[in-house]
Amino acid sequence: MNEPRNEEELARQAKALFDESVDRLDAATLSRLNQGRHEALAELERTKPVGQWARWMPATGVAAAAVVAVVMWQGTPTEGPLPAPDSATDFEILLSEDNLEMLEDLEFYSWIEPADLAENGNVG
Amino acid sequence: MSARVGVFAVSCSREQPKGAMTLQRERQLNQFLAGVERRALRFAEIAVRDRDEALDLVQDAMIKLARNYSQQPENEWTPLFYRILQNGIRDWYRRQAVRNRVMVWFGRGSDADKDFDPVAQAPDPGGRSPDEQLQTQEAMHQLENAVGRLPARQREAFMLRTFECLDVAGTAVAMGCSQGSVKTHYSRAVHTLRDALGEHWQ
Numbered sequence: 306m307n308e309p310r311n312e313e314e315l316a317r318q319a320k321a322l323f324d325e326s327v328d329r330l331d332a333a334t335l336s337r338l339n340q341g342r343h344e345a346l347a348e349l350e351r352t353k354p355v356g357q358w359a360r361w362m363p364a365t366g367v368a369a370a371a372v373v374a375v376v377m378w379q380g381t382p383t384e385g386p387l388p389a390p391d392s393a394t395d396f397e398i399l400l401s402e403d404n405l406e407m408l409e410d411l412e413f414y415s416w417i418e419p420a421d422l423a424e425n426g427n428v429g
Numbered sequence: 430m431s432a433r434v435g436v437f438a439v440s441c442s443r444e445q446p447k448g449a450m451t452l453q454r455e456r457q458l459n460q461f462l463a464g465v466e467r468r469a470l471r472f473a474e475i476a477v478r479d480r481d482e483a484l485d486l487v488q489d490a491m492i493k494l495a496r497n498y499s500q501q502p503e504n505e506w507t508p509l510f511y512r513i514l515q516n517g518i519r520d521w522y523r524r525q526a527v528r529n530r531v532m533v534w535f536g537r538g539s540d541a542d543k544d545f546d547p548v549a550q551a552p553d554p555g556g557r558s559p560d561e562q563l564q565t566q567e568a569m570h571q572l573e574n575a576v577g578r579l580p581a582r583q584r585e586a587f588m589l590r591t592f593e594c595l596d597v598a599g600t601a602v603a604m605g606c607s608q609g610s611v612k613t614h615y616s617r618a619v620h621t622l623r624d625a626l627g628e629h630w631q
Binding site: 312318320325335337342346348349 | 626
């Protein structure tokens with residue numbers, strides 16, 4: 306082998322030797338390299354970027370749940386008066402003192418009603 | 430309603446090319462790694478002078494490239510890969526330095542360098558006479574020793590420029606320095622090697 310006379314020649318000889326040493330790698334080493342490469346590609350599979358839909362899915366779900374919660378909370382008072390006051394009024398009427406007296410004199414009222422009809426000649 | 434169906438259909442139709450693109454990227458990465466792995470191994474082996482360690486370093490570099498830089502343009506992979514590998518080699522040297530200090534503290538030195546024999550490690554090539562084979566192996570042994578004795582930055586510059594044929598810009602990316610520094614390190618490395626190998630390469 307000739308002595309390198311300049312930088313290019315030294316680099317050329319060094320690269321030729323390096324390339325040859327690469328070509329001389331044994332089968333066991335090549336097999337291990339192959340295994341390492343496939344492990345790296347498996348890593349690529351594990352870190353595969355998710356699709357646009359999947360990427361925004363958690364945020365979309367949280368936002369949708371928040372909207373539903375706000376609508377349910379805000380929507381309830383806008384539906385108008387509750388039936389509760391009406392029921393309370395009915396109870397007031399039923400439980401008023403006059404009505405209780407009417408119930409006690411039920412026989413009197415049942416007698417006076419046909420008599421009233423006979424006198425006035427109408428049901429009004 | 431039909432507009433919603435249309436939007437959904439468009440969204441779904443976009444997923445298909447994305448999967449195909451990922452597969453294509455995986456094939457490209459496989460092809461790149463298959464093309465670079467042998468040279469990377471020898472590169473790392475010359476630097477750390479141990480084949481098992483070099484295999485681990487190359488595998489780590491491949492995994493890190495796949496994990497962090499697979500979405501980068503393909504033409505950037507080579508300098509990025511060698512940058513990762515270089516960083517791994519530097520970390521390996523740091524760990525070795527710490528380990529050696531600990532071993533010295535406990536009264537035991539490292540025999541790894543003394544036991545390393547690149548000629549014995551190299552497999553037998555075919556198709557050449559034993560004399561030619563021996564001569565080539567001896568030359569490679571001398572080259573490895575000379576390159577191994579270079580300062581780290583000069584070694585990196587020389588190996589990346591000469592063995593991997595990276596241009597100055599690519600070498601600068603791989604080394605994480607300026608192009609001017611690459612030229613300086615490379616020039617000094619070549620001068621040192623020329624002086625060191627001149628007496629052997631005859």
